[in-house]
Every structure is written in structure tokens, then in C-alpha cells.
Amino acid sequence: MADLKAGANPLFLRDEELRQGIELLFYAYRDHTAEADAILAELGLGRAHHRVIYFVGRYPGISVGELLDILRITKQSLSRVLGELLAGGFVEQRKGARDRRQRLLSLSPAGQALEQRLSDIQCRRLARAYRRAGAEAVAGFRTVLGGITEERDLRRMAARTAAGERSG
Amino acid sequence: MADLKAGANPLFLRDEELRQGIELLFYAYRDHTAEADAILAELGLGRAHHRVIYFVGRYPGISVGELLDILRITKQSLSRVLGELLAGGFVEQRKGARDRRQRLLSLSPAGQALEQRLSDIQCRRLARAYRRAGAEAVAGFRTVLGGITEERDLRRMAARTAAGERSG
DNA sequence: TATGGAATGTCAATAGCACTGACTTATCTT
DNA sequence: AAGATAAGTCAGTGCTATTGACATTCCATA
Numbered sequence: 001m002a003d004l005k006a007g008a009n010p011l012f013l014r015d016e017e018l019r020q021g022i023e024l025l026f027y028a029y030r031d032h033t034a035e036a037d038a039i040l041a042e043l044g045l046g047r048a049h050h051r052v053i054y055f056v057g058r059y060p061g062i063s064v065g066e067l068l069d070i071l072r073i074t075k076q077s078l079s080r081v082l083g084e085l086l087a088g089g090f091v092e093q094r095k096g097a098r099d100r101r102q103r104l105l106s107l108s109p110a111g112q113a114l115e116q117r118l119s120d121i122q123c124r125r126l127a128r129a130y131r132r133a134g135a136e137a138v139a140g141f142r143t144v145l146g147g148i149t150e151e152r153d154l155r156r157m158a159a160r161t162a163a164g165e166r167s168g
Numbered sequence: 169m170a171d172l173k174a175g176a177n178p179l180f181l182r183d184e185e186l187r188q189g190i191e192l193l194f195y196a197y198r199d200h201t202a203e204a205d206a207i208l209a210e211l212g213l214g215r216a217h218h219r220v221i222y223f224v225g226r227y228p229g230i231s232v233g234e235l236l237d238i239l240r241i242t243k244q245s246l247s248r249v250l251g252e253l254l255a256g257g258f259v260e261q262r263k264g265a266r267d268r269r270q271r272l273l274s275l276s277p278a279g280q281a282l283e284q285r286l287s288d289i290q291c292r293r294l295a296r297a298y299r300r301a302g303a304e305a306v307a308g309f310r311t312v313l314g315g316i317t318e319e320r321d322l323r324r325m326a327a328r329t330a331a332g333e334r335s336g
Numbered sequence: 337t338a339t340g341g342a343a344t345g346t347c348a349a350t351a352g353c354a355c356t357g358a359c360t361t362a363t364c365t366t
Numbered sequence: 367a368a369g370a371t372a373a374g375t376c377a378g379t380g381c382t383a384t385t386g387a388c389a390t391t392c393c394a395t396a
Contacts, residue, residue: 022222022290025313048354063373064373065371080352099363099371101364128315130312133308141189141311142192144297145193145195146192147297148199149195161188215382231344232345244345248383264343
């Protein structure tokens with residue numbers, strides 16, 4: 001039946017398959033972020049704060065410019081969020097050693113604790129999905145997500161992994 | 169080397185794998201929505217309008233309540249967006265035949281055209297990722313996304329597919 | 337048929353997140 | 367010394383979302 005339809009109108013099926021992907025992507029992202037948002041709301045923070053905490057935690061010593069490149073928001077937008085995180089004691093900054101114009105960002109102990117708490121919730125849901133789907137499906141999941149993503153972000157991830165393997 | 173690390177500390181690797189998934193999910197969703205957002209901005213619309221157009225197009229005759237359940241926003245939020253789409257002639261409504269309190273929503277020809285234009289852009293990127301990744305990876309992608317998603321949304325998708333197969 | 341509840345709509349106030357534009361400071365590079 | 371880069375700041379604006387309170391229409395049922 002499905003094969004008949006595929007034979008009769010492969011373009012329709014392809015379109016339907018893609019639209020299902022879009023729909024799934026919406027649901028998954030919605031549910032992926034919902035629980036963390038609830039925690040953030042209790043602390044008077046929002047999803048934008050989470051994103052900063054997440055990427056500063058993942059790339060300690062990241063500069064403001066690199067963060068802007070990841071988040072794709074304006075510096076004015078980042079400024080507010082980052083200022084609140086600094087004021088709240090979640091993020092620390094120090095001048096760059098090589099280039100003293102730069103402010104290199106890292107998480108304070110409190111920031112690390114919050115990052116852990118937020119990531120735990122998201123990891124739990126993702127881990128369950130990984131477990132159910134199996135290793136092969138997980139590999140496919142990552143391949144397709146990587147295909148949607150801009151190249152330079154993939155390079156950044158690859159560089160991070162390589163650095164991690166070097167330093168242990 | 170990677171195997172050594174896995175042997176020494178499997179929990180670290182598992183955590184790293186999950187965090188890479190979170191990072192990829194962010195990048196992919198960011199890039200998945202960016203191009204459509206640019207088109208919407210030209211029309212004075214936002215991403216919220218896109219979501220409504222997308223789901224009304226996908227589930228013609230959907231009620232306001234069902235739409236609220238999909239989007240997980242308040243009716244006040246939906247009201248503004250839906251009102252603008254009705255005023256702009258993108259969405260049409262009719263009273264429910266079975267329950268006349270309901271407003272059943274569908275896309276006007278203009279709404280269909282816009283939906284097509286927006287979906288085209290997202291489908292193009294997704295199709296490229298699918299093509300590069302291969303059928304098996306696509307299956308894994310969908311399985312994992314489904315594992316992240318709440319059950320009732322998966323049931324909705326399944327019901328839609330079944331209905332589509334019945335009616336051709 | 338009256339009552340409760342469901343589906344929807346509306347008004348008002350507020351907050352989070354983002355934008356553009358214009359300007360400043362400090363520092364690096366050449 | 368001059369120009370470019372990294373970052374910050376001030377001001378104004380818009381989209382998306384929230385809570386809370388209240389109104390309307392209609393369905394289901396006791």
C-alpha cells in the first residue's frame with residue numbers, strides 16, 4: 001500500500017516525510033526545553049540565560065565574540081543576559097592574556113551547579129530517547145542534525161573533542 | 169585512545185555524548201528556523217505565525233483547542249497571532265458542525281502559498297541533510313526525536329498518517 | 337429545562353528576548 | 367600615528383509570551 005503510493009507519487013511521499021521531520025523537530029525541541037525553562041523561571045532567569053550558561057560551561061574561557069557567533073544574537077542582547085549572570089554570580093570573566101581587549105568567560109561554582117542542574121534534566125530525557133532508540137539510531141540522529149547545522153559550528157565541536165582527547 | 173577513555177570512565181563519555189546531542193540540537197534548530205524567520209520578518213510576521221500556519225496547514229479543520237495543545241502556549245498568546253493571520257487573510261475559520269462552539273481553522277489560498285514558501289526553505293535544508301545522511305540515519309533521526317517527544321503528539325502524527333493512507 | 341462545564345474570546349498589565357542605530361573605550365596591528 | 371578589532375553602552379522598539387479576570391456561546395446531563 002505504502003509501496004504502491006510511493007510508486008505512484010514518490011514526490012508526495014518525500015514531501016510528507018520531510019514535513020513529518022519538521023513536525024517532530026518542533027515537538028522534540030519544545031519538550032527538550034520545557035522542563036529546564038520551568039527551573040529557570042523559578043530563579044528569575046530565561047532560556048537565553050540557559051544558552052549562555054550552557055556554552056560558557058562547555059567552552060570555558062570563551063570570548064564574548066565567540067559566544068555571539070554561536071548564539072547569533074546581537075551584542076546588545078547578549079549584554080543584558082550576560083550582565084545579569086555576572087551580577088548573579090553565575091559567570092566570571094577575566095582579561096585575555098594574549099589579547100587584553102577580550103573578556104574570557106567561565107562559570108563560577110554556582111554557575112557550574114546551575115549548569116549541572118539544567119543539563120541533568122535535558123540529559124535525562126535525551127538519554128531515555130537514546131536508550132530506547134539504540135546506538136545505531138543515535139548515530140543517525142547526530143548525522144542528520146549535523147547535516148542541518150552550519151559547517152563552522154561542526155568544526156567548533158570537532159575542535160573541542162580533539163582538545164579533550166589530547167588533554168585527557 | 170577513545171576506547172581507553174571509555175574503559176576508564178564510561179560515565180564521562182556518556183555525559184559527553186549527551187551534551188554533544190544538546191549542542192547539536194541547538195545548532196540544528198537555530199539554523200532550521202533562521203531562513204524562514206527572515207521571510208516572515210519581511211511580511212511583518214514572526215515565528216509564532218509560522219507555527220500556526222504550519223500546523224493549520226498540516227491539520228486542516230483543526231480547532232483552537234487542539235492548536236493550543238500542540239503549541240503549548242496560552243489562548244491569549246494564540247489569540248493575537250491567530251487574529252493577525254485571520255485579518256491578513258492567511259487563515260479561514262468556520263463553525264464546527266458537531267460542536268458549534270468550536271472554530272475550525274484552515275488555510276486560505278494565500279495562507280497555503282505562504283506555508284509552501286516557508287516549508288520549501290525548511291524542507292530544502294532538511295532534504296539535503298537527509299540525502300547526505302542516508303535512509304538508515306534518517307530512520308534513526310526520527311526514532312530519537314520521537315523518543316524526546318511527548319506520547320500524545322506521536323499519536324496525533326500516527327493518526328494523521330493513518331487517515332492519509334485511508335483517503336489516498 | 338435549568339445548571340454546570342467546556343470552547344472560545346477579550347481586556348489589561350507585565351516580562352523576556354530580540355532588534356536597530358549611534359556612540360565610546362580600550363587595545364591590537366601595521 | 368592611523369586604522370581595525372573587541373567589547374560595552376544608551377535609547378527606542380517590537381514580537382512573543384505570561385497571569386488574571388471576566389464574557390459569550392453552546393453542549394450535556396440531571
